[in-house]
Amino acid sequence: MNDSRALGVAIVGVGGIAASHMAALRAMSIARLVCVQDMDRARAGAVANEQGCAVEDQLADVLARDDVDAVIVCTPNLTHQSIGTAVLESGRHLLMEKPLAMTVEAAQQLAALAAERGLTLAVGHSHRFSAQSRAVHDVVASGEIGAPRFARIVMNGGWIWPGWQAWVLDPAVSGGHSLHNGVHLTDLAAWWMGEQPDTVFARGQAVTSRALDIADYLVIELGFPSGASAVCEVSRGERPRKASYLEFTVVGTEGVVTRNWDADGIRAWQEEGLSMWAPDGSAGDVFVAELESFAASARGESAVVPPVADAVDAVRVAAAAEESLHTGRLVRREGAR
Ligand SMILES: NC(=O)c1ccc[n+]([C@@H]2O[C@H](COP(=O)([O-])OP(=O)(O)OC[C@H]3O[C@@H](n4cnc5c(N)ncnc54)[C@H](O)[C@@H]3O)[C@@H](O)[C@H]2O)c1
Known part of the structure; x- marks a missing residue:
């Protein structure tokens, strides 16, 4: 180049x-x-x-x-x-x-x-590049809330079911909902917790129509080698459907960081009260940030985000979630990082 x-x-x-x-x-x-x-x-x-x-x-x-x-x-x-x-x-x-x-x-x-x-x-x-996700990551990584123990991530919106013609509804083409949208949430959880999950349990429902072959209401529970855990919910349960609901909470040994609405911003709480408030709870220009990062990495100026191993792990976790959906069992992953 x-x-x-x-x-x-x-x-x-x-x-x-x-x-x-x-x-x-x-x-x-x-x-x-x-x-x-x-x-x-x-x-x-x-x-x-x-x-x-x-x-x-x-x-x-x-x-x-x-x-x-x-x-x-x-x-x-x-x-x-x-x-x-x-x-x-x-x-x-x-x-x-x-x-x-x-x-x-x-x-x-x-x-x-x-x-x-x-x-x-x-x-x-792409969620790795949103202002809000980075703010949560930075608060957790700074140690402000102590060691992270629980994460809860909710992404609800009508966009999850784009119409009967959509390829995303065919698991043979999309890999199922865990792989298609679930990876956004499970990747955030692993990034924030600083470790990859070693257990995966998923429950799904086809609520829009029983004829759906994917779980349009999906919950993935992750267990981490440290004993920490996360719940990831992705569904089209939001009203009105055109709205997109996003909620993040990470609970640590010393405090909590949370984001409910854009207007609230990102808040970190400790026993003494509010310890940090970042006014920008919005996504920011996610795709510009993602492409700038990609271009910088291609030029040899910075490491790739996310690390390739994390992207491979996201597929591994999604495969385990789909297995759990179909067997009803908790899936253990050996050798999680
Ligand atoms: N990062 C995000 O937030 C995000 C959001 C939506 C989709 N995606 C991902 O982006 C990808 C595309 O999704 P989309 O929603 O834009 O799909 P889409 O159906 O809107 O567009 C896909 C396009 O690819 C074309 N296409 C299909 N097979 C092709 C082939 N073999 N060679 C060349 N063109 C081909 C189709 O004609 C179509 O124009 C998927 O991997 C999806 O998971 C990511």
């Missing part, structure tokens, strides 16, 4: 989430969109016109361009392994939308390939 110019980025798959990445790219100078590709050629052509970038017919055409330094993959989860492998084998840095892959084995293969080639492999665990 030529350091004197912005990172040349291609986007593969220009559906819903790609729009957020394209808006972020327009807002930054260290990376620029050079081309898009989608199996829906008409959609790719329309997006290229809007964005003022090139359009390519096939993935191989994208990877044959010499102005592409990095690829953002925004296609359905089932395609991540094959597209990710082709991108890394071509020597390009990769920002893979979450989840990294459908299976632990596929996630490990992608991680090994990136390491072997010395390429940045970032996974779009």
Whole structure:
């Protein structure tokens, strides 16, 4: 990569989430969109016109361009392994939308390939980049609330069921709700608690319709090697449906950090009362922060966020949650970090 110019980025798959990445790219100078590709050629052509970038017919055409330094993959989860492998084998840095892959084995293969080639492999665990998530992390890491013992994370909203036509409802394409949306919550829990869970128990319900093959109301309980635990709830239980509800609490030995509403900000409480209040409880510009981090890592200026091992672990935890959903049993994971 030529350091004197912005990172040349291609986007593969220009559906819903790609729009957020394209808006972020327009807002930054260290990376620029050079081309898009989608199996829906008409959609790719329309997006290229809007964005003022090139359009390519096939993935191989994208990877044959010499102005592409990095690829953002925004296609359905089932395609991540094959597209990710082709991108890394071509020597390009990769920002893979979450989840990294459908299976632990596929996630490990992608991680090994990136390491072997010395390429940045970032996974779009976008909640790691929100102002509110970082504030919670910083409070916990500072020791202000003592050792973290419990975390509770709730993400409720109508967006979880986007309509019968949506691929996310097909577990063969999405991997099920634990893998599709659950990874956002379980990754936050592990990041904040500073350890990976060694037990996973999940309960799910198909509330929108019994015909659903995924659990649109899902609770994942995590147990950690230190004895700490977390409850992650992701459902479309919010009203009105178009609203998005987000609640975080981490309880430590010396205090509590919590975020209920944007307007409340992030609050940390100790026995003596409120010890910290950060006014920004909102998400902030998550996709700009994510892409800046990715570009900096591709340039060799900083470590990748999240660490690849954490993204592989997110898949491992999701696989355990899906197993628990189907067997009704607690799943133990040996050798959790
Ligand atoms: N980080 C987040 O908060 C977040 C939010 C939503 C989705 N996602 C992830 O982003 C990815 C895309 O989700 P989406 O909601 O944008 O989906 P989408 O259905 O809106 O868009 C997917 C696009 O990929 C194209 N596509 C499918 N297979 C392809 C292939 N083999 N080659 C090229 N193009 C192909 C489709 O034609 C479509 O345009 C998924 O991995 C999803 O889990 C992440």
